[in-house]
Amino acid sequence: MTIRLEEVTRKMGAETHIFPTSMELKSGSLNVLLGHTLAGKTTLLRLLAGLDRPSSGKIFVDGVDVTGASVRQRNVAMVYQQFINYPSFTVFDNVASPLRRAGVSPQEIDQRVRSVAKSLHIDALLDRLPAELSGGQQQRVALARALVKEAGLLLLDEPLVNLDYKLREELRQELRAIFRRRESIVVYATTEPTEALLLGGHAFVVDEGRILQSGPSIEVFHAPASERVGKVFSDPPINLIGGRVTGRSAVLGDTISMDLPDHMTLLDEGAYRFGVRANFLNVRRQSDRDLEIEGCVELAEISGSETFIHLEHHGVSWVAQEEGVHSFGLGDTVSIFVDPDHVYAFDGSGRLAACPPYEARGGG
Amino acid sequence: MDKWEDNRAWWLVVPVFLIVAISAIIPLMTVVNYSVQDIFGPGQRVFVGTEWFKEVLTDRRLHEALGNQFLFSGLVLLIEIPLGVAIALAMPKQGWRASLCLVLLALPLLIPWNVIGTIWIIFTRPDIGLMGVAINGLGLEFDHTAAPLDAWVTVMLMEVWHWTPLVVLLAYAGLRAIPEAYFQAARIDGASAWATFRYIQLPKMRGVLTIAVLLRFMDSFLIYAEPFVLTGGGPGNATTFLSIHLVKMAVGQFDLGPAAAFSLIYFLIVLLFSWLFYQALQNVGTGDKR
Incomplete structure (x- = not known):
């Protein structure tokens, strides 16, 4: 799967959130959107997901124009900064919910849920409710729900920001390993330069609604093309x-x-x-x-x-x-x-x- | 005592103890005291044991009032909670329209309770009231002072008009507290509007709805001023609720003993049902299977 943005913009009233932006993302790639708060990272993710329509420009998936297609018609999974789970479902049902909606057979659901749960170390918690879990475990459940779908496009919007330092380190390591094994396009938004470096992959430095520079994270870090990139990509x-x-x-x-x-x-x-x-x-x-x-x-x-x-x-x-x-x-x-x-x-x-x-x- | 210094801290509790004693414990114990005695006058009292309780529990008029009360509170919960949630869901999410809706909705809550009764007396009068005249104009005979059903309809309308806004405000606050990301996630999952309501909004409103149910149950179970002003408990005893009955007993007939016994029973009923509702709402819908 390949997703391509062509001169995409997003305006809200008189404000421009995204200036004309083009980017191309390929299967199996890990892409990090790095920028300060309000730089436009979340808007870009929403455009990629199909939650918002671009004000102008086009979006192609595998060469097919999907600009107007709603999020339901796309194969997308997303993880948020907040821990988003169905409050009245058990962990198992939470993780299973996208598969049930897709009409997967019960045996396959059971097997896929358990294997994802195992890889995220929540297999012992399957019968619990989200409210009975710690913050780190809740985010693991949300991640499992996104991963189990095996969507072509996996979007993560600052998923670790609400966790404490140690949990963040731990989960980041695991995520890096999980992303490596997957075929999907991963887009990971973060404000932290260190996180971009630790995840590796391809960095897009976003500032005030524009992509300032893109390239392998380490190269962008060592050779920021401008003062602004230097400011965003150093902490x-x-x-x-x-x-x-x-x-x-x-x-x-x-x-x-x-x-x-x-x-x-x-x-x-x-x-x-x-x-x-x-x-x-x-x-x-x-x-x-x-x-x-x-x-x-x-x-x-x-x-x-x-x-x-x-x-x-x-x-x-x-x-x-x-x-x-x-x-x-x-x-x-x-x-x-x-x-x-x-x-x-x-x-x-x-x-x-x-x-x-x-x-x-x-x-x- | 080698820790005498620490024990002085007990003195800090004394003011609270005094306030609680004066405001709750002493009045309650007075009621308990009355409920087991027959009082003829100052200094003339006889211990009667459980006699008043037996009398009260077999009183037919009281059973009637109790029936009315349960019907009334049941209807209040069945109408006001769903209606309040529905209105909260339909309200604008932000901007001046939201503020306007909130102010308009809150108006009935600001009116004194006996004034509410008076407003509805005038509003429903068949000769000059807007609603009374309109309904009679349609050819339906409507008079809440004569027909029990009409009295019930009027009391229910008044109650729903007066108190649904409280449920709306609570439900609205609960809805606004749900992060936007939940709705995005639901859209990505392809959830329908009903599924979003059932599996995200409703469970997330559990806390505020528990408060709403408890408040509405207790308030409606203790209702006095509005029906007293509007119907005086009539026609006959059709809209005599427990409080109205109790006041008749204690003030009208000066049966202090039975009234005290009945007060205790009344208090225990409210306590019991509040506890039951609280327990039920804490556990309902956890572990939904889908």
Whole structure:
């Protein structure tokens, strides 16, 4: 099965939710829609499902125009952020419901429900009601209901966002394995760059109703085509600072000067915006070449086993992500360091001009 | 006591205990006290054991009132709950129309109960009332002061008009609380409108409908002001409900003993049925087979 969007738009009154968008998705592919809240991910999923009609443009499934076909005529399954199950059905009946509607024989229903339930580790819960399950188990039931259908198109709209951290990790691993075994087109919407990277597959970076960039997740991550992609595909968002390239050196902001690293040697002279991801900013100097950014601590948040340090340097805020738990006093003066080999350069219109080298490992 | 400091915390409970004692326990015990004594006057009382209970339980008039009461409450639940849910389903989901509907629906709930009775007396009068004149104009004889059936119809109409909005408001709140994703999921599953109602909306409304059934049962079982104003319990005893009967007994005939005994029975009936409804509604429809 192949699904193709051709110049599809979606307008609601005066607001445009999706600007003309084209994309093609093939069977067995895992596609991640990555974007902030309200970027248009859910609207795209609804268009793919057939829940909404595009305002203009066409949608083809295997070359057949299905633009006007309602969701019932399409072979679609969807999982939501909320845990959606029939409240008065047992787990078994919940999972079986799409098959019953399709008129599958009772023996086959029984066998398929049990095998899906087993793969999602809910086979011991088949007689329970959704209200008797934990959040993670409820979402497993919703996933089982979507998977049992063996629909050609499986849509997941931030399915793990309402689960706690550990459950999310666990279920993400399982999902990745399940997606690999399936023939269907999987479309997975998420706001989290880490999730896009962990799932692998093909990333579509969505922002303000447009697809900014698409490609294998790891490549898009390492080589964001524009500042906006860099912001969406980094958490915390990539640090950006204006600067100039003159001759063999560059100045970041007004104060941080560096010799051009190898990947920037071809840059023309002129104004650029330089970008550094938070995880490449360290509180300890790693080498003599490191640039030093001295600033005043505005905020230090500890998240899990990492510390995010926000500091102000000559009117520009920087965020550094540091392994381990550290405490910094507000207003302390701290230096953070970055290797020039990890600095991105974007040109005046926000397009990537120089990309730090990375090891290509292929899209996974 | 080596933990004397901790025990002082009991003093914090005293105000609550006093309030509950004054508002509930003491009046209730007074009623219990009355129900086992015959009181001739101040300081003149005789212990009579269960005599008043026996008298009350064999009272034919009381059986009649009890029958009326169950018929009335049963009809109230059978009409108001489905009607309320149906109206809630038909209401606009958002925007100024939804606000307008809610305000219009809430109006009957804001009117004092005896005023409601008065409104309906005038509304149904065969000589000047809008509804009374209209029905008689159609050639049907309609007079709630003369015909028992007409009195019942009027009381039921008044009750449904007055209280269905409460059920609508509760059901509407329950419906609005269902995430939109449920309806999308139902569409993807290809569920019909009936199936969506039966397997998503109805189970999701279980909580609010339980409240609605309990409130409507208790309120209708205790109804007094509106039928008292509208029909005074008549014609004959056709619309004499338990409260009306009780007031006649206690205030009209000053039979304090039987009235107290009857009050306790009345209270236990309400408690028992509320509990039964609650239990039933907690368990109904769990594990639907489809």
